[in-house]
Amino acid sequence: MCFENLPIEFDENGKAHLKPGVPNPYSYNTQTVEQRDAYLTDIARKNGQLNDIDFDPVTRVAGALAFHSTVNLKDRKVVDTASMATLFRGYEVILRGRDPRDAAFISSRACGVCGGVHATTSALAIEMALGIKPPPLGIVVRNLLLSCEYLYDNPLHLFILAGPDFSEALIRETNPEIWQKAERAPSKFAAVHGYKTIGAIMTDLNPLTGRLYLEALEMTRVAREAYVLLGGKYPHPETIIPGGVTTTITTNTMTEFYLKLVPFFDYAKRCVAIWDDVYDFMYEANPQYRHLGEIPPTMVDFGQWDHEDHYDATYANCNAWGEKRWSTPGAMVNGKLVTTRLTDINVGFEEFVEHSYYEPWEEYPFKTDPSGNPISPNHPWNKTTIPRPGKQNWKERYSWSCTPTWDRKTFEAGAYARVYMSALAQKLPPSNYFASTGKSLVLNIAKDKLPEMRLEWHVPDVWNAFERNRARAYAVAFNLMVTLENWVRAQDLIKRGEKRVATPFEIPKTGQHIGVGMWGAGRGFLAHWCVIEKGVLANYQISTPSTVNACPRTPWGEPGPYERAVLNTPIIETNFKDEKDFKGIDILRALRSFDPCMPCTTHTMVEGTDRVVTREVTTCACGL
């Protein structure tokens, strides 16, 4: 029994059904504007000196996230928060009515960083809808492509996007007392990364000039080059299609690919050592950091990297092939893993628009999923995206992000989720490179210049900003070893004479077909739901990790993950006199620990019309 809030129970075969006697099973209470107003008034009454602080935009990845917080500087507390996606993405509207074969190419543009994951998720959705099972080599190559994206994406966040928050330049500026300690603090893992003090690490995290910063830029290039060997192009590959990939794989290709992987063997070890050192030091320097961005670990992840012996693209078998993935799917509530079944994750998923610039929808075409499990009117298969731009109002509608929930709870998504779930579940397929213990994830990293090394990520006793980033550093090593596992499998398949990488298919011109691609991005949870009718996409819904993390409040008033994490964040910054020179670094660290990302190709509504236009956010020549 994994559901606490949705009125769903299971029979002895694990099939879900609605609890009998519940008159409106999917109804919910909505917090009124008056209730929210009363809450804010109460905060103002109890806190004499408050400041509204807006971070707009917050994200370093393709913008479009604003964050509003109310801070009591005297008490060093955040008392109210609101997270806001400032731009309409519009892909769901664009895709409606189009040929399903276009979905991968168009949805890929949802992100300038990780377009390949959208393309793949889209391919998975179409595969499921139309019953297309890729050949084994196609599945394995797709896994390798995913790994390359993660090997690009996670170091990018650790060192280029979030790293500067822990650099000498920023620590000196915000907390000079910590910098003084860092200069003298010996590192624990100097033998791995070569830095004798924490201060030396922080100096090399300095933006633009730091050695670690520049090295990460270089490593992102290596990962992209590896991707291009198999995918032809990055970030928007045209080689990912429903049914597999369209690339030609030879032994030579695989050898070249391996050569690109080799530098990551040592880099992964150093990533872990550097961030273990930095975060352990920060805790010692000020134990208050344990509360920075702290919330109970409630997260959902679909798992990724399909096993070629098990994946068959069907919804009917998705629990079986899902649990054979190279990272385990799961829903975790307050640190307890409550399910690893993909159907449970899908059935418990809903999206709400009460605080978003969207109209509610009336239709409820799918009462159940294809296996007969009940699904909500708020499930994406039932959702219609109806944009309604309007005035920002923190009490009512304030975001272009909707509010995703699982079992009526907001939840986190992230690279760390696949590490966490895989560690707890003990369901990873046998591998020489990694294993789940139920409390930790063991990673055996191959030898390069550094010797072979056994790394172990342990479930932390507190879930906060630093632990998100730390787990992301371990995710680099996990990704790498999944890559190696799949590289070996690809080699074996090629030796056995496998050449096919895609399964041909036709788009049926009649009937209704539904599917869901349950996959992941560098930032975690990613799903595309499609409904195909008469050969075209009748509905297409996308849920991204940043939607999950940056969502506004639920209709019943539960804040989203960013909002909750910042509410719990103490103000540890010391180098300010008043609100005029307050930097807000602790709030920003809490937010950035989620690796926020909003689309770089954004769309806006023209006010007063139904017209969707792309708003170019840069000076480029796409329109040429």
Place this chain on the structure above:
Amino acid sequence: MSRIALGLVGYYQFIRGYPLGPELKQRLDSISWRHQVDLKEMNWGPVAIVQEFQASQIAYDRVVLIAAVQRGGEVGSVTCRQWLGGELKVMEVQNRIFEAVTGIISVDNLLVIGAHFKIWPRELIVIEVELPDDAIGNMVLKELEIHRDSGEMTAIGDHPITPDAQKIVDRIAAYTLIAVDIGVEGMSNLVPLSVADLNPLAAVCHNQLIKDCGITTPVH
């Protein structure tokens, strides 16, 4: 014979909703250049382009970039500029790198980041076409409008180039020919372009460190 890099910044062959780009590419492909010219589709973020230049290890004698920009000029006008560089604070460069690593394509970011990583030769010419504020929306997505009530829709592509757009292609191609074959010496109409002339990072996507925190009025 000199070695010249000719880059179409942001050009993408598959976006054919507005045919100016493909038409221009076709035209440039057909030119017999006086020098050895590497025509590059710069449909990548600036960091990727920098890394490609670094990896190629080719010492170009001249780089010519073609890009769409908004600098407040007349829509459809074509301006040739010579990049003169300038000085920026570390964080100003860093903010552009924050954007660049996300894959955002921007000729201004490319100029700054390329200069920081020293990929540009002494001679860098930028041929800019001024496009309207919502150029991409109008050009690319105009055909994607879905009329919810009627269910009617149109698909991307196959719109013939308009006479006005054809004139823009002609102008760009003419300037490019001189810029590539002769360079700065052959261009009497060059406008200087330095870091002071660049557009600030777009409000909707710029990246920030702590300096950007805005403090507003207390809650009442």
